[in-house]
Amino acid sequence: MEHALIEIKDLKVEFKTERATAYALNGVNLEIKKGESLGLVGEAGAGKTTTALSILNLLAKPAAHIMGGDVLYKGTSVFSMSEKKLRDIRGKEISMIFQNPLTSLNPVFTVGEQIAMVLRTHKNLGKKEAFQEAGKLLETVGIASYRLSDYPHQFSGGMRQRVGIAASLACNPELLIADEPTTALDVTIQAQILELMKDLQDKYSTSLLMITHNLGIISELCQKVAVMYAGRIIEYGTVKEVFKYPAHPYTKGLLGAIPRLDVDSDHLEVIPGNIANVHHLPSGCKFHPRCAFCKKECEQEEPAMNRINDNHYVACYINEGGL
Amino acid sequence: MDKKLLFGRIKRSKFFIVGGIGVFFIIILAFTSPLFVSFDGTTSSLMERFTPPEGFSKGLAGHILGTDQLGRDILTRILLGARISLSIAIICVALSAFIGTVLGLIAGYFGGAVDKIIMRTCDVFLSIPSLILAIAIMAVLGTSIINLITVMVISRWVQYARLMRNQVMVIRNKEFVLASKAFGASHWHIMFKQIFVNITTPLIILLSQQIGQMILMESSLSFLNMGIQPPLPSWGSMIANGRSYIASYPWVVVAPGIALMLTVLSFNFLGDGLRDILDPKQK
Amino acid sequence: MMREKEPLLVVNHLKKYFDTSRGTLHAVDDVSFEVYPGETLGLVGESGCGKSTVGNVLMRFLNKTGGDVFYQGVEIFTKDKNVKTDLSRKMQIIFQDPYSSLNPKYTIKSILSEPFNIQKIAKGEELESILKRLCADTGIEEDLLDHYPHELDGGKRQIVGIARALSLDPEFIICDEPVSSLDVSVQAKIINLLMTLQKKKNLSYLFISHDLSVVRHISDRIAVMYLGQIVEIADKNTIFSNTRHPYSIALISAVPKVDVDHKVSRIVLKGDVPSPVDPKPGCRFAPRCWMAQERCFTEEPSLTEIEKGHCVACHFWRESREKSLTAQHVGIKENEGF
Numbered sequence: 017m018e019h020a021l022i023e024i025k026d027l028k029v030e031f032k033t034e035r036a037t038a039y040a041l042n043g044v045n046l047e048i049k050k051g052e053s054l055g056l057v058g059e060a061g062a063g064k065t066t067t068a069l070s071i072l073n074l075l076a077k078p079a080a081h082i083m084g085g086d087v088l089y090k091g092t093s094v095f096s097m098s099e100k101k102l103r104d105i106r107g108k109e110i111s112m113i114f115q116n117p118l119t120s121l122n123p124v125f126t127v128g129e130q131i132a133m134v135l136r137t138h139k140n141l142g143k144k145e146a147f148q149e150a151g152k153l154l155e156t157v158g159i160a161s162y163r164l165s166d167y168p169h170q171f172s173g174g175m176r177q178r179v180g181i182a183a184s185l186a187c188n189p190e191l192l193i194a195d196e197p198t199t200a201l202d203v204t205i206q207a208q209i210l211e212l213m214k215d216l217q218d219k220y221s222t223s224l225l226m227i228t229h230n231l232g233i234i235s236e237l238c239q240k241v242a243v244m245y246a247g248r249i250i251e252y253g254t255v256k257e258v259f260k261y262p263a264h265p266y267t268k269g270l271l272g273a274i275p276r277l278d279v280d281s282d283h284l285e286v287i288p289g290n291i292a293n294v295h296h297l298p299s300g301c302k303f304h305p306r307c308a309f310c311k312k313e314c315e316q317e318e319p320a321m322n323r324i325n326d327n328h329y330v331a332c333y334i335n336e337g338g339l
Numbered sequence: 340m341d342k343k344l345l346f347g348r349i350k351r352s353k354f355f356i357v358g359g360i361g362v363f364f365i366i367i368l369a370f371t372s373p374l375f376v377s378f379d380g381t382t383s384s385l386m387e388r389f390t391p392p393e394g395f396s397k398g399l400a401g402h403i404l405g406t407d408q409l410g411r412d413i414l415t416r417i418l419l420g421a422r423i424s425l426s427i428a429i430i431c432v433a434l435s436a437f438i439g440t441v442l443g444l445i446a447g448y449f450g451g452a453v454d455k456i457i458m459r460t461c462d463v464f465l466s467i468p469s470l471i472l473a474i475a476i477m478a479v480l481g482t483s484i485i486n487l488i489t490v491m492v493i494s495r496w497v498q499y500a501r502l503m504r505n506q507v508m509v510i511r512n513k514e515f516v517l518a519s520k521a522f523g524a525s526h527w528h529i530m531f532k533q534i535f536v537n538i539t540t541p542l543i544i545l546l547s548q549q550i551g552q553m554i555l556m557e558s559s560l561s562f563l564n565m566g567i568q569p570p571l572p573s574w575g576s577m578i579a580n581g582r583s584y585i586a587s588y589p590w591v592v593v594a595p596g597i598a599l600m601l602t603v604l605s606f607n608f609l610g611d612g613l614r615d616i617l618d619p620k621q622k
Numbered sequence: 623m624m625r626e627k628e629p630l631l632v633v634n635h636l637k638k639y640f641d642t643s644r645g646t647l648h649a650v651d652d653v654s655f656e657v658y659p660g661e662t663l664g665l666v667g668e669s670g671c672g673k674s675t676v677g678n679v680l681m682r683f684l685n686k687t688g689g690d691v692f693y694q695g696v697e698i699f700t701k702d703k704n705v706k707t708d709l710s711r712k713m714q715i716i717f718q719d720p721y722s723s724l725n726p727k728y729t730i731k732s733i734l735s736e737p738f739n740i741q742k743i744a745k746g747e748e749l750e751s752i753l754k755r756l757c758a759d760t761g762i763e764e765d766l767l768d769h770y771p772h773e774l775d776g777g778k779r780q781i782v783g784i785a786r787a788l789s790l791d792p793e794f795i796i797c798d799e800p801v802s803s804l805d806v807s808v809q810a811k812i813i814n815l816l817m818t819l820q821k822k823k824n825l826s827y828l829f830i831s832h833d834l835s836v837v838r839h840i841s842d843r844i845a846v847m848y849l850g851q852i853v854e855i856a857d858k859n860t861i862f863s864n865t866r867h868p869y870s871i872a873l874i875s876a877v878p879k880v881d882v883d884h885k886v887s888r889i890v891l892k893g894d895v896p897s898p899v900d901p902k903p904g905c906r907f908a909p910r911c912w913m914a915q916e917r918c919f920t921e922e923p924s925l926t927e928i929e930k931g932h933c934v935a936c937h938f939w940r941e942s943r944e945k946s947l948t949a950q951h952v953g954i955k956e957n958e959g960f
Contacts, residue, residue, distance in 0.1 A: 202668035207876035232878030273810035275839035514723035
């Protein structure tokens with residue numbers, strides 16, 4: 017059987033700090049297939065970024081502790097890989113775009129140097145070739161190649177994010193992880209970046225893991241979506257299925273809570289209570305204290321992922337037996 | 340701050356524990372010394388000049404650290420000196436902190452021309468060598484404790500002003516300050532009730548670090564005969580007066596020297612410890 | 623709508639410039655609007671368009687450079703102490719950041735009592751009962767009163783911020799991005815609370831936000847700002863059904879839609895928002911506009927009423943809707959516009 021590109025198996029991660037322990041991931045199962053674009057959606061503290069960082073084995077040590085589970089890249093565990101192997105993979109086979117384009121670029125090098133650096137380490141290109149290649153990459157993200165010799169601070173936020181995308185595409189990676197890439201940008205600039213990413217999706221066959229709290233972005237860019245809550249995936253499926261027929265009460269609440277441009281409503285749905293506290297997680301289903309359909313077993317045991325159909329899975333008792 | 344967290348940090352800060360214990364004992368010894376010393380630190384007794392340290396061989400009745408060139412008990416003088424030094428240091432720190440904090444708050448809060456005037460004044464004060472200022476003031480006004488305090492305050496308030504100003508600049512545009520403004524709060528209310536309460540931590544840290552510096556400065560001035568005047572003892576003047584006998588009777592200089600060093604060190608440790616506890620990011 | 627009533631707030635040709643080392647920054651450049659009793663005017667635009675500066679000037683945190691603002695007919699930029707006190711009771715503000723808007727050193731109770739202390743209105747038992755009512759109105763649990771802000775999550779803090787703004791029974795509240803730093807589910811709670819309070823107390827809001835969906839949800843009328851100017855203003859339904867300014871059209875099309883069935887193509891604006899320092903003559907939007915013509919670069923369009931209550935600042939508003947249907951995916955390439 018062919019391995020999926022990324023397989024996350026029952027991953028548990030805790031962060032231990034001076035004050036307390038944060039239970040960031042509590043058994044995450046996720047698969048990203050080749051060429052697939054997956055959206056990871058959830059509110060602050062749901063564990064989206066932790067999931068992404070553990071794929072690259074980049075969790076902040078010593079605070080982060082992997083308490084169980086594994087992340088497999090093409091069938092090999094990233095936690096057992098040598099540092100050298102990991103370095104080879106990072107940036108070459110899996111690359112990442114961050115939320116803040118200013119901090120993810122080094123201010124003392126020109127963008128040309130930075131992109132060329134990636135190319136020279138991973139593709140063994142000569143200096144001149146690397147610069148030529150970097151120029152081409154900038155053109156693909158819509159920046160004129162003469163700007164290779166400019167420094168990051170000479171670019172605006174949206175342009176920097178384009179540079180970040182160019183750098184991450186430099187080695188034609190297998191997987192691109194985008195962590196809230198447009199959250200810091202204005203709507204019209206965000207639209208530019210989204211359109212660019214759509215174009216690039218058509219052009220390259222790169223898989224995409226899109227992390228965002230914006231359901232609209234997922235709907236535009238992704239085929240599949242995984243909804244996270246308190247360090248677990250609580251619903252998974254194709255975007256069409258999940259957004260049209262949300263099965264988990266949390267997903268339903270989330271979809272009802274956002275004001276829509278296309279739908280008029282007097283009142284927004286409110287999910288009662290607060291986001292689960294990662295330091296003191298509730299027992300059983302992590303969502304049960306806020307759930308209107310909470311039953312006895314919800315308080316006691318964590319529901320497993322159930323299949324609704326081939327394109328839709330949910331971790332909730334009310335859907336058991338194919339509701 | 341969380342009490343448990345604070346307590347945990349205190350337990351882990353060796354600086355704070357060592358410095359705190361040192362400071363505690365120095366203060367207790369200095370201010371309770373009249374209860375247990377058996378000599379008068381200011382009357383000379385030439386018969387007993389340069390008695391070598393007797394340790395505890397005669398209990399508390401002997402010259403534990405020996406006597407000086409006028410036959411005065413050194414331990415008694417060190418303890419008396421500690422009392423004087425500590426009191427002066429605390430008064431100076433309090434005064435300079437008060438002046439500096441008020442001016443710093445005003446400069447940071449109002450900004451603009453007010454800020455420029457106060458900060459340029461600070462620059463001027465920073466460029467006056469404190470020793471030359473001391474000589475000038477003492478020469479014109481004569482040596483006295485008041486003049487000593489004046490010199491020390493003049494040369495130290497700037498640090499508080501600069502610290503406070505920079506802290507205020509960070510806080511003054513916070514939205515809770517604007518919220519007060521929106522309700523028509525007075526400048527006074529905003530400066531003290533909203534801004535000042537948020538910048539006490541760096542102030543406390545600086546205060547504790549400055550006490551040792553003040554003791555050192557007072558000793559230096561006394562060493563140069565511009566500080567505490569005889570017959571009152573000061574560590575600085577004890578070292579100065581004893582230095583011609585250092586070859587034959589080293590304890591006359593060594594004892595107050597060690598006392599001075601230990602005291603300043605304790606206060607510095609305490610200051611660093613407080614910084615680690617209250618503001619671990621600054622480490 | 624509420625046109626028959628007298629406006630509560632009238633802003634006339636308001637200007638706010640800042641002197642910077644690179645020149646004069648036109649943060650707010652000739653902005654006029656009214657707010658009527660009981661209505662919400664949404665002020666929407668991207669970062670740097672001057673929407674928050676409008677709020678700060680109206681709250682008198684900043685001095686105006688030009689223009690007038692009248693609140694119930696009284697000029698708000700005055701030295702008269704009584705007028706100032708009166709205004710600070712009637713006009714209040716809710717801030718964006720629930721973390722920096724509450725003083726970390728005080729309990730929630732002290733924070734909510736502060737307005738009464740400043741204005742010397744109530745104390746002792748009277749204050750207690752007022753606070754109780756305030757908590758009931760906004761849904762703050764009374765045992766939270768003894769907590770410090772850092773013990774509360776973002777949503778609760780924002781509710782405290784709202785309660786503080788409401789404490790002296792204001793008529794008009796400026797909401798400066800009150801939900802943009804909150805999570806989706808909390809955001810809904812705050813928006814609902816603001817809307818309930820408005821109905822109950824007949825409040826008027828100036829709702830400043832970059833989020834079109836939120837603004838659409840809460841507002842009665844919407845003003846779209848671009849580079850210090852209002853480019854289009856109309857009631858909410860008109861602005862979405864009969865959008866006329868090319869910038870508004872692009873802005874609306876830029877919002878990612880959740881709807882999975884109807885994928886609409888969008889107008890992508892080229893380049894970035896130009897600098898508001900010493901703006902060039904002509905229409906501010908012209909360098910990024912997908913239908914700009916020569917005239918746009920020389921002649922500044924004025925805000926003109928094209929139908930009742932709908933004003934647009936564009937020379938070619940008549941054609942914009944038709945043109946928008948054919949002008950899709952304009953200029954992904956970006957080589958200019960700095």
